[in-house]
Amino acid sequence: MEFRSFMAEALIEARAAAARGEVPVGAVLVGPSGEVVARAGNRTRELNDPTAHAEVLVIRAGCAALGSERLLGHDLYVTLEPCAMCAAAIAAARVARVYYGASDPKSGGVAHGACVFDHPQAHHAPEVYDGFSATQSEALLRDFFAKRRG
Numbered sequence: 001m002e003f004r005s006f007m008a009e010a011l012i013e014a015r016a017a018a019a020r021g022e023v024p025v026g027a028v029l030v031g032p033s034g035e036v037v038a039r040a041g042n043r044t045r046e047l048n049d050p051t052a053h054a055e056v057l058v059i060r061a062g063c064a065a066l067g068s069e070r071l072l073g074h075d076l077y078v079t080l081e082p083c084a085m086c087a088a089a090i091a092a093a094r095v096a097r098v099y100y101g102a103s104d105p106k107s108g109g110v111a112h113g114a115c116v117f118d119h120p121q122a123h124h125a126p127e128v129y130d131g132f133s134a135t136q137s138e139a140l141l142r143d144f145f146a147k148r149r150g
């Protein structure tokens with residue numbers, strides 16, 4: 001099967017999150033046959049829930065739709081490097097592949113900080129591909145935080 005990136009869809013969710021006043025991070029969960037299973041942007045402020053990151057929301061929706069706590073063969077696209085909490089959720093869900101955009105030296109938990117998937121306690125490490133549409137993801141985050149400061 002030819003590779004198709006779903007990062008453009010994830011960026012749409014990130015932009016929608018920014019429009020809601022949320023940190024602009026978007027995620028898309030893709031099933032084994034290449035269909036979009038769930039899409040979400042951050043909703044921590046709207047839901048008063050610090051765990052309502054885009055990745056957690058698509059994992060919850062995907063598991064609910066599938067009726068399973070595992071997302072075998074699923075791919076997760078997210079515009080920003082997942083934090084340690086999301087990386088742990090991704091590992092628990094047994095997501096097959098993670099594609100992310102911008103790198104996050106401050107809060108990332110994949111290539112930075114806890115490096116969850118490389119940790120000996122990780123029960124499952126997905127294949128990880130970084131740098132997808134990173135420039136657009138970074139620009140969204142930069143604009144959002146610049147406006148908040150201004």
Ligand SMILES: [Zn+2]
Nearest residue numbers: 053082083086
């Ligand atoms: Zn997170």
